[in-house]
Amino acid sequence: MMLRPIGILGGMGPEATSLLQRKLVEAVPASDDRDHIPLLIDMNPQVPSRIAHLIEGAGEDPGPTLAAMARRLQDFGALALAMPCNTAHHYAKAITDAVDIPLLNMVELTADHATKAIGSGGCVGMLASPAMRRTRLIETALRVRGLSVVWPADDDPMLAAIRKIKIDGPCVEARETLRAASKELAAAGADLQCVACSEFSLIADSVAAEANAIDTIDLLVRAMIEFSQTGHLGETE
C-alpha cells in the first residue's frame, strides 16, 4: 500500500508530539516497519508561546513561524499537515494560506465528531487551555453546528495544570485538577466532554468516571491514518 507522508507542526510541546506518534504506531496494525504512517516532523519547541500571545497579549505572534514551518513541510514532501496542539489552531488560517496542501484541522474534526455523537442541540464540555477558550475557536465551530458549549468556571487551575505538565510531565496535581473540572462539566449537563489540550491528553484517563469523554488527538490520529492510506479527507469514522 502506498502511504502518503503527513507533515507535523510539532513541538508544542514535544511530549504532545511524541504522544501523537505513539498513538499512531499503536493504531496501525503492523507486521513490519513499513506498515506505519510516514511522517515529516518539524519538532520546533521554539514556536513563540501561544499562551503568551493569546492570554497575556504579550510576545511574538506565532502565526508567521507556523506558516514558515508549513511551507517547509510542503517542500519536504508532505501531502497534508497535522498539528497536535489545539490552541495553535487559532493560527490555522496563517498555515493554510501558506501552503497548497490541506491541514487536518483538529478543531473541525472535533466539531464534526460531536455533531455525530450527540446531535444538534447537545452540550459539549471543554477540558482545554484557557487560551483555547479565549480564541472562541471550538465555540464557533460547535455553534455553527447547533451545539452549545460549557467550560469550567475557573480558568486559573486549568492553566496552572497545563504549565505543570509542561515542566514535570503527568503529575498527581494536574490529574486532580482535570478530574474536578470534568466532574463540574458533567454536573453542568455536558453530554460529551472533549479533552482538547495536548497536555491533558497525557492524563486523559483522569477524567471523571461519569464523563462521556473523547480526546481530540484520537480524532486526529484517525483522520491521519485515513488520509495516509486512502488520500481521503472526509469524515473520520
Added chain:
Amino acid sequence: MMLRPIGILGGMGPEATSLLQRKLVEAVPASDDRDHIPLLIDMNPQVPSRIAHLIEGAGEDPGPTLAAMARRLQDFGALALAMPCNTAHHYAKAITDAVDIPLLNMVELTADHATKAIGSGGCVGMLASPAMRRTRLIETALRVRGLSVVWPADDDPMLAAIRKIKIDGPCVEARETLRAASKELAAAGADLQCVACSEFSLIADSVAAEANAIDTIDLLVRAMIEFSQTGHLGETE
C-alpha cells in the same frame, strides 16, 4: 540559549525514533517548551529493510534512500544528523557523503565510550541485531581502539526477538531472550555490555542483573544535547 536543530533519519522503526524523542525530553531540564532540543524528523518507516539487505542478501540497498533523506534534512535546516538505528550505521558513509553536516555516529560514540569506561584490552559484549554483527561495524570500531568483542553464540533467538518487538512492542518472550543473552555475555567475560539495537533499547531494563550495561541510544542522546546546546562534536561526557 540558541539551540541547533538536529535532523533525525527516523522510522527504523517508528518506536525507536519515539524512544529517542522521549529520552531527549526527559534529559533536558525544562521550565518551558522552548528549552527542548529542536528536531527535524524524517519518520520514514519505508526505508528498505536493513535486515533483508544485510542478512538475506535480498531486497533494495537502503543507502540511496538514507542519503536522500539526509540531503532533505540538511535542506530543511538541520545542522547535524542522528540516526536511532544501530544497524543502519552500515550505510553511514552513503549518508555523510551526501551532506556537508556531521552525523552524530552512534557506533563511534559507543566505541569511544567503551574505551573510556573499561580501557584498552577490555572485552565488550554486544546485545544487537545479527545484521549489526554481519556488518562487523562495531567490531571494527572497537578493535582499532584495542578492545575485543563477544557476541551471543546463537543469532536466531536475537533476530526473532527483534522481529517480535517490531510487531508486538516490548513483550515477555523478547525480554527473556535478552536476559539469557546478557547472562551468556557476562559468563563469557564481557567487562561492558552494549545494548546496541533500538528494539532492545525498549526493553533495556531486562539485561542480566550482573551485567555492566550501557544503551547506545543514551550515548546518542547526550551527544545530541551537547551539539544542540554548544555546537560541540567532541567527547560526550
